[in-house]
Amino acid sequence: MLPSPTPAPAKPWYQRWFGWVPVPRSLLGRMLLLTLLSVLMAQGLSSVIWLSQLRATQLEGLVTSARSLAHSMSASVSYLRSLPLAYRPLVLDQLRSMGGTRFVVTLNDKPLDMQVLPLTPRKSAVLESVHEVLRDAMGNDVDILVTFVSPDDLRIFNGGLKLDELPRSWAHYALTLEPVKPPVLVTQIQMAPGEWLYIASLLPEPYTSLEEEGLPAQQVWFIVLTSSFLLLFIGVLVHWQSRPLKRLARAARDMSLGAAEVRPVAEGGGSEVVEVGRAFNAMRERISRYLIERSQLFSAISHDLRTPITRLRLRVELLDDEKVQAKFSRDLDDLEMLVKGALQCVKDTDIHENIEPVDLNLALDCLIEPYLPPQGNGRVSLHGRALAAYAGKPLALRRCMGNLIDNALKYGTRAHLHIEDNDSAFILHVDDEGPGVPEQRLEQVFEPHFRLSGKQQGYGLGLGIARNIAHSHGGEVTLQNLREGGLRVTLYLPRFSD
Incomplete structure (x- = not known):
């Protein structure tokens, strides 16, 4: 019959909760791992809070820039409305010949159909702000279309010309930003039946791309550098404090193995480590005295017991009754075996070796x-x-x-x-x-x-x-x-x- 298997010990709480984390065995490794996790959690939380505040600030600035851009569009619409109908195309041609403005403005017969970019929170905020400003300036009766279009899908003029098909001086300087291809804000407003004002523009810097940036590179480097310096200082500190503990462990192991001579442990490190070393040295002295006294005690017992046993054997030989003599001899044999066994046990287990x-x-x-x-x-x-x-x-x-x-x-x-x-x-x-x-x-x-x-x-x-x-x-x-x-x-x- 085999003995029942010993149940497996319960895992520590950190292994049950963080079983995917390889837990080091050394004090230095555990301290560095705990410090790294703490730093990453603290820096990660602070970075999330900082990034959310940064994005909120950027969104507020983006909305302000979009409203300013919408007021400029509204002023352009008011200016063109003030011109006679025949002058409007002439003014736009002169603007294009001079190199254009921050807007690409054309007059079309109908609204141009283009592929619209998917909406994001920032794009939606810009479109709502521009639409709101234009509605306040022109009223709710005017048809207004505000969308974001990719430069590759942008169409200009009634013929639906692409951006690359136009002279560079007409639109490229206003709607391109190499090597980035930011989205183009296209606003189409109905001026009169069969006349639509087409306005295309980019948002001003630094909101040109409209993308929500991740954690900035300087913030990542800040986390890496602070974590590295902190781990370095913690590693030096733990190594400095753990050296006395390693000396204490070696001395305790040597003493447990019965080394012939175990020197006192040098007391160093923090106050708690010094107290442990002092207590170990005191224990070492008491155990050494006990071992010496035990050796002396068993030597005395060996000497003291053998003499009376030998004397008793001589007296047993003088007995006349052989039965009594045999009984005494058996008892003396048992007694001598016990004494020799005890002495042998002490001798065999108390081996003073390095x-x-x-x-x-x-x-x-x-x-x-x-x-x-x-x-x-x-x-x-x-x-x-x-x-x-x-x-x-x-x-x-x-x-x-x-x-x-x-x-x-x-x-x-x-x-x-x-x-x-x-x-x-x-x-x-x-x-x-x-x-x-x-x-x-x-x-x-x-x-x-x-x-x-x-x-x-x-x-x-x-x-x-x-x-x-x-x-x-x-x-x-x-x-x-x-x-x-x-x-x-x-x-x-x-x-x-x-």
Whole structure:
């Protein structure tokens, strides 16, 4: 029966809400990402508000310019109406011969039909303003047509001539603005039956194109430059503040691995970081004193207990009753086994070694070599290789993996080793061919002196020592019964990055 799978941990709120955002693992990356998002949101909101105000101001200026243009058209209409009918074409011809004006004005027999441009909010505002001014000046009885036409679709005169078909002095200087092709405002007013006044013009600068511009380039550059400088300063600040934390993390990892000597952490950075470093140094001193006192205590226990046990054995030999003598001998054997087991447990787990790169492939090869053919008849098989060296205590890791292999061979006849290695962890699976362990006792077998059967030899400390060594490296040892039979012992050792 396989153990029930562990439920997946709930995702943090920022991953549930912003799952599309790749969240960095480092403090510097997270601070820069948060700062960038904050700057972009603030600058984006302020740019939207600024752009809306700018467009409102531009629309107000556009309407004012359109009304001024409409008053000029109204004055031109009044002037032409004041002329005799026969003089009107002559005056328009003279204006065209002199180079024209800001308007292209013609007299046509009927309104010209042209393709009208699609309306936008700005075009609609201009047409409404021009139409309103002309209506106020000429009354509601006059037919007035106001539209926007593309320069390519513009028609002039009764024959419907295109702009390119006219002399450049007649209309090009008034209706073209190279290389831009702005829309042309065409106004057609009925002067009399069979006589329509045609007026074509461009809106004055800066409203010639009538297009709603996006965010100006200078505003985009302002956002980019302010974001870059802010990210640079935040990055320098976080890097400056995180260096003491990295030193503290390295010292804590070295101390958790049982390094022979862990120097005090230099206190630096902000006041909060200084307090953390000071508390760590105090904890380091207390733990060092505790380890020294524990070593001295067990040395004293070893010395003090062996003497009375030896004295008791001598006295037992003097007893006449052999049955009583046998009972005392068994009790003394159990007592001596407990003392030796406790001392061995402390000795095996309290290994004072410096942390250095360990070649796990070489260590495993040395451990399984005695069991390979022909000496061991192939009792151990190894699949997979470690990709890189592991930073740890060499003797402790050899003892940990050796205990797992010995345990598999002792209770399962054969040991099948499988290695999984990547940038985050080194994992060693040790499978045996034994009867396995009852599910309710999978954790109990790690306890000191626990054995599933009283006939089993040893102190019952192998798995417990292996787990303690794994814990000292930040890892874990777990057990799992295989579906096809046997027990799988998994050693998990995380890889720490500086």
